[in-house]
Amino acid sequence: MEAFNNPLDSDLTFKVENKCIYSHKMILKIRCKRFWETECQQNLMNENEIHIKSYSYETFVALLMYFYGLTPEVNDRNCTQLLKLAKEYGELELKDYCFQYIFKYMSVM
Numbered sequence: 001m002e003a004f005n006n007p008l009d010s011d012l013t014f015k016v017e018n019k020c021i022y023s024h025k026m027i028l029k030i031r032c033k034r035f036w037e038t039e040c041q042q043n044l045m046n047e048n049e050i051h052i053k054s055y056s057y058e059t060f061v062a063l064l065m066y067f068y069g070l071t072p073e074v075n076d077r078n079c080t081q082l083l084k085l086a087k088e089y090g091e092l093e094l095k096d097y098c099f100q101y102i103f104k105y106m107s108v109m
Contacts, residue, residue, distance in 0.1 A: 003027070004068040005061070012040070013049045014064070017057040023064055031067040034089045055081050066094050074101040 003009070003024060010022035029036045043050045052060055059081040062072035074082060074097050086094035 004065060004070060011048060014052055014060060015049055016052045016055065016060045019057050021057075021061055021064055023068075028067060031069075032089050032091065035063075035067070038089075055085070059085070063094070066091070066097070072097055074098055076105075 005022050007013075007020070007022045010024055012023045012025050012028070014021040014023065025036075025040070028040060039052075040050060055063075056078060058073075058075075059078040062074065062078055062082050063085050066072040072082065072094065079098050079101055083095060083098040085091075086098060
């Protein structure tokens with residue numbers, strides 16, 4: 001999707017590990033009201049930039065990909081944090097992505 005992480009037409013920037021992730025307020029409001037109210041509405045003062053310190057860049061990109069209707073990249077480095085975010089925001093499909101990765105990983109062992 002061309003809208004995801006596109007600095008040209010975004011109206012909100014997340015700063016994670018000194019890297020920017022560009023997004024759109026309306027997409028986030030529509031896709032996950034709980035995320036919008038928790039992460040955005042409370043942290044958005046007069047600026048259109050929100051600093052995220054609790055999660056890795058890779059994890060946060062995966063979360064936002066999911067909100068944009070894209071398949072998030074789940075891997076060893078972000079699965080645990082992504083699962084925590086999915087639970088926190090009540091995103092069952094995102095939980096399923098994480099569990100699919102875990103079951104796939106466990107079947108290889």
